[in-house]
Amino acid sequence: MNTRRLHIGMVLIACLLLFGLLLSLQPAWAQPRLTASAPGNLPAATTAVESWTVESWDDFVQGVPSNVAIHALGNATLDWSWWPDGRVNAPTAQSKFSPRTTWALSTTGGVTQTVWLTVWADERQADHSPDIFIAQSVNGGRTWLPDILIDDACDPDDAPYPDCPGHFMPDITARARDGSLWVVWQQEEIDGDAGNIYYAASGASGATWPVKGAITNAAGKQHWPRIANSGATLYTIWESERSDDGDILIARYNPDTDGAWSAPITVSDDTTGAEQSQPALAADAAGNLYAVWTDERSDDDGAVYFSRWLSGTTWADGTWSAAVQLSAADVDWGIEPDIKASPDGSIYAAWMERVPTDPATYDFQIVVAHSTDQGATWTETVVNRLYDASATNAFYQAPSLGVMNPGRILVAWLHSPDSQAATSDILAAVSFDRSAHWSLPRRLNAASTVDVDSFPAVATDRAGGAVVAWQDYRLGADTHIFAAGYPADRYALRGSYQVAATPGGQVTWATLVWTATVPANTGLSLSTRVYTTTGWSDWITHTVSPVTLTHGAGEILHVQANFTSDGFGTPTLDGIQATYESSVALYLPLLMRSD
Numbered sequence: 001m002n003t004r005r006l007h008i009g010m011v012l013i014a015c016l017l018l019f020g021l022l023l024s025l026q027p028a029w030a031q032p033r034l035t036a037s038a039p040g041n042l043p044a045a046t047t048a049v050e051s052w053t054v055e056s057w058d059d060f061v062q063g064v065p066s067n068v069a070i071h072a073l074g075n076a077t078l079d080w081s082w083w084p085d086g087r088v089n090a091p092t093a094q095s096k097f098s099p100r101t102t103w104a105l106s107t108t109g110g111v112t113q114t115v116w117l118t119v120w121a122d123e124r125q126a127d128h129s130p131d132i133f134i135a136q137s138v139n140g141g142r143t144w145l146p147d148i149l150i151d152d153a154c155d156p157d158d159a160p161y162p163d164c165p166g167h168f169m170p171d172i173t174a175r176a177r178d179g180s181l182w183v184v185w186q187q188e189e190i191d192g193d194a195g196n197i198y199y200a201a202s203g204a205s206g207a208t209w210p211v212k213g214a215i216t217n218a219a220g221k222q223h224w225p226r227i228a229n230s231g232a233t234l235y236t237i238w239e240s241e242r243s244d245d246g247d248i249l250i251a252r253y254n255p256d257t258d259g260a261w262s263a264p265i266t267v268s269d270d271t272t273g274a275e276q277s278q279p280a281l282a283a284d285a286a287g288n289l290y291a292v293w294t295d296e297r298s299d300d301d302g303a304v305y306f307s308r309w310l311s312g313t314t315w316a317d318g319t320w321s322a323a324v325q326l327s328a329a330d331v332d333w334g335i336e337p338d339i340k341a342s343p344d345g346s347i348y349a350a351w352m353e354r355v356p357t358d359p360a361t362y363d364f365q366i367v368v369a370h371s372t373d374q375g376a377t378w379t380e381t382v383v384n385r386l387y388d389a390s391a392t393n394a395f396y397q398a399p400s401l402g403v404m405n406p407g408r409i410l411v412a413w414l415h416s417p418d419s420q421a422a423t424s425d426i427l428a429a430v431s432f433d434r435s436a437h438w439s440l441p442r443r444l445n446a447a448s449t450v451d452v453d454s455f456p457a458v459a460t461d462r463a464g465g466a467v468v469a470w471q472d473y474r475l476g477a478d479t480h481i482f483a484a485g486y487p488a489d490r491y492a493l494r495g496s497y498q499v500a501a502t503p504g505g506q507v508t509w510a511t512l513v514w515t516a517t518v519p520a521n522t523g524l525s526l527s528t529r530v531y532t533t534t535g536w537s538d539w540i541t542h543t544v545s546p547v548t549l550t551h552g553a554g555e556i557l558h559v560q561a562n563f564t565s566d567g568f569g570t571p572t573l574d575g576i577q578a579t580y581e582s583s584v585a586l587y588l589p590l591l592m593r594s595d
């Protein structure tokens with residue numbers, strides 16, 4: 001036997017094994033499209049020149065946008081800016097907290113516009129006895145009109161100095177059938193009852209709130225109400241502590257036909273006495289209802305559970321589906337869920353998970369799950385992971401979801417970089433492909449003074465607008481309600497789009513070509529780097545296409561498109577192509593020569 005031939009054959013086998021290993025190591029977030037490029041035109045049996053392209057929508061969504069939007073035509077532009085965040089409530093003394101948001105359409109003089117609405121609990125009339133206020137924005141969340149008291153007029157500081165109930169945790173919905181506004185809240189009664197659920201209703205203007213009443217006066221604390229509607233019928237879900245530390249109940253009401261809210265029925269089906277808490281509710285256009293909550297039946301640190309009720313079925317205890325756990329079983333906890341229905345009939349749920357990385361260390365992550373079969377099955381995606389959170393006492397908290405349209409999902413959450421310091425932020429990320437991939441998060445608050453007790457509240461309309469509200473102490477010790485709106489009237493001043501080519505082994509990168517439209521006062525450059533046997537190369541920035549790549553061999557090519565603008569225009573990136581020579585083919589002539 002020819003020993004030299006055996007030796008080279010073993011080298012070839014080793015190379016193929018390495019090739020296979022590298023294939024298996026491709027990052028899950030980047031699966032580029034690989035196409036052979038006319039190999040018949042190349043010298044036979046030397047190298048194969050292949051190309052990697054990003055040109056269709058399917059290609060573009062594989063990458064990671066940051067302040068960049070991906071469009072169905074298969075291109076990318078700068079995204080619109082958010083308006084700078086601003087104060088929602090009037091500048092009165094004492095704290096304001098627990099904001100919730102929605103939108104309604106208002107027609108004046110034949111012109112229909114979106115009115116954004118934020119409700120909150122407000123201690124301006126009496127410390128520790130908050131009342132419910134509302135404010136409107138008619139300019140996309142940029143500024144807010146003077147706020148309005150919904151409930152209650154009782155002022156404990158005025159003669160005859162009465163005891164007054166406290167109002168907490170409001171929520172709001174605009175009834176689709178007539179645009180009327182419905183607000184619910186938890187009320188602490190002066191007789192010591194720690195919580196009943198009340199509601200108030202207004203015409204579309206929200207100027208006055210003549211309709212008020214109780215949804216439940218049940219014994220024990222009733223709290224954390226969330227309201228949704230489907231056409232005519234209103235639904236309020238909440239946590240009831242009548243029987244144990246918490247069960248999830250729901251009541252419904254069609255003001256056109258019903259004399260009062262229905263008796264509550266049970267959503268959560270646990271009979272062990274464990275706590276169910278923090279419910280969220282979505283109603284789709286067909287009247288199906290979807291609920292999520294934090295549940296301690298399987299883990300007293302909390303897991304996220306889901307149940308549904310389908311339109312047209314019986315409304316009674318036991319008619320909600322058997323609850324199923326959505327959050328992962330192997331995390332420390334999964335809590336603080338939200339849920340929204342999309343116009344395409346699918347549903348999205350979001351929650352926070354703390355992920356153990358060692359007995360004493362952990363990460364946090366925001367998870368979004370998508371279901372296209374009414375919650376029978378779910379596809380989960382990690383929106384963003386906060387690595388090594390335990391090293392700095394950092395955490396993520398309380399994601400809030402919005403479906404801007406079927407092709408644009410928004411999630412906002414709270415990020416505390418250090419729980420020992422009084423600084424935190426609101427982060428928001430978007431998905432252009434039904435939550436399969438997510439953008440990098442961007443910060444919505446101008447100052448890192450978001451109250452860590454805050455749960456951000458997202459509202460999104462069908463025209464692609466959004467408002468995110470939270471509580472913030474930048475004005476002093478009393479928290480105030482701040483909000484940011486989207487879109488502003490101009491593009492982000494800069495953004496990036498990063499995508500990875502992973503052909504599956506060491507290749508020699510040859511050329512980079514891109515096609516783009518770059519109007520005056522905007523800019524577009526592409527930066528590249530290569531993952532070599534010794535790590536990442538330096539970035540090289542290219543301003544003119546085509547360009548010869550000089551990185552040499554590497555198994556991954558990172559391409560980052562850098563967008564800049566004066567705000568009034570945007571580059572449009574239509575496609576990227578890189579060519580490379582396959583190193584694997586280089587071994588073939590060696591083998592032949594050994595003969």
Ligand SMILES: [Ca+2]
Pocket residue numbers: 193194195196217218219220221222
């Ligand atoms: Ca009660």
Ligand SMILES: [Ca+2]
Pocket residue numbers: 239241245246275276277
């Ligand atoms: Ca409880």
Ligand SMILES: [Ca+2]
Pocket residue numbers: 244245246247270273274275276
């Ligand atoms: Ca319970």
